[in-house]
Amino acid sequence: MLKSEGGYVFLPFEEVFWMEAQGDYIKFHAGARSCLVRMTMKVLDAGIDPRRFLRVHRSAVVNLDWIEKICPESQCGYAVVLRDGTRIRISDGHRMRVRAFYDSHGSSGL
Numbered sequence: 841m842l843k844s845e846g847g848y849v850f851l852p853f854e855e856v857f858w859m860e861a862q863g864d865y866i867k868f869h870a871g872a873r874s875c876l877v878r879m880t881m882k883v884l885d886a887g888i889d890p891r892r893f894l895r896v897h898r899s900a901v902v903n904l905d906w907i908e909k910i911c912p913e914s915q916c917g918y919a920v921v922l923r924d925g926t927r928i929r930i931s932d933g934h935r936m937r938v939r940a941f942y943d944s945h946g947s948s949g950l
Contacts, residue, residue, distance in 0.1 A: 842868065842877045849875045853892065857906045857922050859884060861899035871924065896920050896938055897931040910938070 842849045855870045861881045868875045885895060895901045906922045910930070913919040918930045918938075930938055 842875055851875055853889075853903070854905065856903055857924060857926065858900060858902045858928060859893075860901075869926070894938065894941055896928060896934050898933065900928050902928060910942075 842851055851868055851870055851873070855873075857869045857871065859869065860867050862876070864878060864880060865876050866879045866881070866884055868877065881895075881899065881901075884901065888901065892904055893901050894904055902920050902922065906924075907920055908923045909921050910918055911921055913927070913929060917932075918935065919927045920930060920938075921927050
């Protein structure tokens with residue numbers, strides 16, 4: 841249950857593809873639906889399940905169940921590609937966190 845400008849929105853976390861910071865707000869993306877909630881990334885980070893969600897950028901958190909692949913982007917960067925085709929750049933500051941997560945789950949390549 842998320843408190844939004846129009847009241848409360850029921851958005852099951854398993855339906856959330858990814859979340860992005862927009863100032864003091866977080867935009868929750870769930871397919872064609874999205875919801876803007878007044879919340880900071882710091883608060884979001886403290887409340888999400890790290891077995892389900894992974895921060896890949898200072899302004900982006902992805903649902904691990906929706907990741908299709910991680911692929912090179914530009915000369916030395918990488919991006920997470922979600923099942924709906926959304927590409928989210930992995931920042932240099934979070935690249936090691938993403939690598940550590942995938943190494944601990946039997947994958948690598950970053």
